[in-house]
Amino acid sequence: MNDDTKNAAEQGNADAQFNLGKMYADGDGVEQNYIEAIKWYKLSALQGNDRAATNLGVMYYSGNGVEQDYGEAIKWYEIGANKQNPVAEHNLAVMYHEGLGVTEDFDEVIKWMRLSAEHGYAMAQYRLGTIYHDGEIVDQDFQEAAKSYKLAADQGIAEAQINLGRLYRDGMGVSKDSKEAIKWFRLAAEQEDPEAQHELGFMYESGDEDIKNYDTAIKLYRLSAESGYKDAQYSLRMIYLRGTGVPKDNVQAYKWFDISRQMGFLDGLWQRNEIEKRMTADQISKAERLAEEWMDEHEKN
Helix, strand or coil, rough: CCHHHHHHCCCHHHHCCCCCHHHHHHHHCCCCCCCCHHHHHHHHHCCHHHHHHHHHHHHHCCCCCCCCCCCHHHHHHHHHHCCCCHHHHHHHHHHHHHCCCCCCHHHHHHHHHHHHHHHCCCHHHHHHHHHHHHHCCCCHHHHHHHHHHHHHHHHCHHHHHHHHHHHHHHCCCCCCHHHHHHHHHHHHHCCCCCHHHHCCCCHHHHHCCCCCCCHHHHHHHHHHHHHCCHHHHHHHHHHHHHHHHHHHHCCHHHHHHHHHHHCCCCHHHHHHHHHCCCCCCHHHHHHHHHHHHHHHHHHHC
C-alpha cells in the first residue's frame, strides 16, 4: 500500500479516501477487504466525492461487504447522479427500469440513461440505443438507435458495433450499406465476439457478389462455433449440407448437427435424421467420431 495515500486518507483527503477504498475493493496492493472499502468510500462520499458515492452504491447493490440493500444503493447512486457522475446516472436508470429499490418508472429510465449517454458513458449510449431500437418504453426510432449505437461503437462496445452493423445491413434508420455493416461487424469480431464473427461470416456468405468470400465465411463461422455460438454451428452444417462454396459433405454436416445436439441445441434434429438416411454406417461413425474429438478438444480448452 502507498503510505502517502493512507496518510492522506486518514487526514481527511476525499480523493485519497476514494483511492484507498478502491484499493481495498479491488485487492490492489492490499488484501481485498470489502468492509474497509465501504468505510473509506463512505468517508469520501460524505465529503461529496461522486465516484465514491457511486462505488458505494454498487457495493450495496451487489451485497459486497454489506447486506444487499437496493434502497441504500439508490440513495448513493442519486448522490453520484446529482453530481453528474455518468456511471451513477446509468445505474440509477437501470434501477428504475428493473424496479429495484424504487417503483418502476420509464420516464426516469429515459431521463437518467440519456444524461449518462450525454456525459459520455459508453454502456449508457449502447443501452439508450437498444431502448430506441426495441421500442418497448419509447416509440421505436431506428435513427435515434443508430445515433446512440454509433457513439458507443466508437468507444469499442462490441454489442453496439454489432447492432449498428445490423442497421446498416438492413437499411433501418440509416441508408443500407453492406460495406459499413462489414466494417462494424469486423470491429466487433476483432474483439473475438462470436456473435459478430457469425454476422461477418454471413455477410461474406450471402452478401453481394463483390463481397462474397466463402473461405472467409467458413473461417469466421468456425471461430464463432468454437466459442459455442449455436447460430454459427447451424450455418456451418447448412454450408456443408447445401455445398455452398464447398463440396457437399454429409459427414461434416452431420458432425456439426451432432456437436449442436451434444451442446443442447436440438433445433434441426429432423434434418440430421434426414441426412442419416443418405449416409452409410461408416460415414455416420466417422461423423460421430469427429464430433466427439471436437467436443473433447474444446472441453479441455
